[in-house]
Amino acid sequence: MANYTLQINENTYEVNVEKGTSLLWVIREHLGFTGTKYGCGIAQCGACTIHVDNEPLRACVLQVENFSSGQKIKTIEGLSENGDHPLQKAWIEAQAPQCGYCQSGQIMQAAALLEENPNPSRAEIKAKMNGILCRCGTYLRIIKAIEIAASNQSTTKD
Ligand code: FES
Ligand code: FES
Incomplete structure (x- = not known):
């Protein structure tokens, strides 16, 4: 030890x-x-x-x-003090999770993506999120949630 x-x-x-x-x-x-x-x-x-x-x-x-x-x-x-990171809010808005098991990993990967690229295209989202598996198949809702978070972030900055 x-x-x-x-x-x-x-x-x-x-x-x-x-x-x-x-x-x-x-x-x-x-x-x-x-x-x-x-x-x-x-x-x-x-x-x-x-x-x-x-x-x-x-x-x-x-x-x-x-x-x-x-x-x-x-x-x-x-990731945030009160569960209110833009991605966490967008995840709720898009009702992304099903069983929820993979979702922390999905959100952490998405957070890194938005840090690097605040306004990713759908192709860029798919490429970056590709290796995070979801056995419930929530991929489309995850993409939607990331798009919502990116759009809310850019609106907040305007
Ligand atoms: S538990 Fe680490 S990649 Fe699957
Ligand atoms: S929500 Fe069940 S594994 Fe992704």
Whole structure:
């Protein structure tokens, strides 16, 4: 066992875990950020998508010892203070989720997309969201939600 210091959602946490423990396990089981989901465990589904220094990554295949305390990790719980990120509001407006299991990963991937490209075309949305799987098949509503969020963001800026 060893101690590791992680910066998650603007707070600093110290965890004592085995070397090789996945970041997903630390986030969910040790720190209680259960919004990030375990799907496949092999970087194939995207349910565990988080941000590391604003880049969307799959927490299930990241190992705790590879993080420095200066790296900023963000989970769905850190996306907004009151669940009112433009994407979270758009998700409700578009009634995007079905069972909900994949949706945190979808939103985190979409948030990274809008950071990089605030006004993406439908083709750009599809390309960026391509690897985040939804067994319920909510893809069309997810695209609609991203389009709503992008449009609301640009209206707010005008
Ligand atoms: S649980 Fe990480 S990609 Fe599926
Ligand atoms: S909403 Fe059920 S897996 Fe996506």
